[in-house]
Amino acid sequence: MSSLVTYDDSEDEDESCDQKEEEQSDPSGFNSVNVKPRPAGSETVLGQSSSSLLYVYPKIQHQDWENRSGNEGKHFKNRSACLTFSKSIVDGSNPAKRRPSSLPGVRPYIPKRQRQSEETKCPENQPEQSLENPTRKGPVLSDVSPKVKPYLGEKPKSSGTPRKLLMSLEGHQGAVITAQWCPVPHVSHLLLSASMDKTFKVWDGAESGRCLRLYTCHSGAVRDACWTPCGRQLLTGSFDNTAAITDVETGQLTVKVDNQFKVMCVVLHPGSPDVFLCGGHSSVVKAWDSRCCKVVKTYKAAVQQTLDILFLRGGTDFITSSDCVSRDSADRTLIAWDYGSTAKISNQIYHERYTCPSLALHPVEESFVAQTNGNYVALFSSQTPFKMNKRRRFDGHKVEGYAVRCGFSLDGAILASGSSTGSAHFYDYQSTRALHAIQAHSQPCLCVSPHPVLPATAATCDWAGEIKIWH
Known part of the structure; x- marks a missing residue:
């Protein structure tokens, strides 16, 4: 089984400065994430305290992505799909509010009570009441009906x-x-x-x-x-x-x-x-x-x-x-x-x-x-x-x-x-x-x-x- 990779949620000032310099020197954005290899002999076990951060790659323009080809494009695609572990899941503590996922095709979970409350408020799910609404627009005592008019005189x-x-x-x-x-x-x-x-x-x-x-x-x-x-x-x-x-x-x-x-x-x-x-x-x-x-x-x-x-x-x-x-x-x-x-x-x-x-x-x-x-x-x-x-x-x-x-x-x-x-x-x-x-x-x-x-x-x-x- 392949070894897991842990990410530190704290950085010293030198590392943050080095990271900023690398971002400026590397316009492609490949070096924008600082990944530290796991020390040999260490293990990550669920339930033990372990820190992690969710690193997000900078947005790449559509033209830049089209210009990339071959192994370079494949390398970026593999790195963008890396898995992350939240701190709350690893140490078993109560999870904080999660930000909705920005990945395409992934929808955030909505609780059942919230879905039911939204359905009751949604006008699309309510039956049409235009025919039986006492405040419906339009007069009742309108003009003569075309079917009745020929018989009036x-x-x-x-x-x-x-x-x-x-x-x-x-x-x-x-x-x-x-x-x-x-x-x-x-x-x-x-x-x-x-x-x-x-x-x-x-x-x-x-x-x-x-x-x-x-x-x-x-x-x-x-x-x-x-x-x-x-x-x-x-x-x-x-x-x-x-x-x-x-x-x-x-x-x-x-x-x-x-x-x-x-x-x-x-x-x-x-x-x-x-x-x-x-x-x-x-x-x-x-x-x-x-x-x-x-x-x-x-x-x-x-x-x-x-x-x-x-x-x-x-x-x-x-x-x-x-x-x-x-x-x-x-x-x-x-x-x-x-x-x-x-x-x-x-x-x-x-x-x-x-x-x-x-x-x-x-x-x-x-x-x-x-x-x-x-x-x-x-x-x-x-x-x-x-x-x-x-x-x-x-x-x-x-x-x-x-x-x-x-x-x-x-x-x-x-x-x-x-x-x-x-x-x-x-x-x-x-x-x-x-x-x-x-x-x-x-x-x-x-x-x-x-x-x-x-x-x-x-x-x-x-x-x-x-x-x-x-x-």
């Missing part, structure tokens, strides 16, 4: 039934309870969705399908949501006992009130947009004034919870749906209220033993419909005494305990309803005949929302958090 045509899937909107992590188009015609391409994942979003549902804004002002599941008539604000109710009004463009909270019960339904007063009603896991329905954030009216009923609220035309009366079902008849399942006096007008509207998870008002005629857990939609008159039309009902879909919603097209000719089987059903309002059914989702379809301007266009949402646009 025309008279509304007869509504058709959608047949083809246009796009699928994914991003919610929980069930999407409702999906509603903006009621303002020139921005009716905006789609609002409320989910059980504690968020609600606004989408471009006509062209790109992008999520324009994500709103996270609730700490509980968002159970209901709707647009204000101006289209610039959103009213939401949540299981965190609060109802909130949020600005669409900025995402800032305008109003937030505490109902002291889980909110399942919210609705704006049609004649006074500053007033909204909240119902939920309580026997009380509260009317709030958003200007002063105070309860202005209270409607008390002997029920456990309110499932839905529907204002009738004019805003003087409204209907509430509850889960109160007696053994013989559905007493107080649907209750008609006088908004001004807070008195009950009637609580004997629906006499079948099924709850009604959702209500919808016909846009033209004096009637409204109620989705029932009897797997059909019942038709009622919106004038006193609010009689049910027993000869006309819309059936063929399944409800089975889900909060399946129903809604009318803009002209009222078509009634659309979801189904617990995942399909979307479309009925002719006059004849109650089933027009068409789409197998829209694999999970229960909770809402079918016809577009207010585009014909034969609708949005559907399901229990798995998926939203689809159909045409």
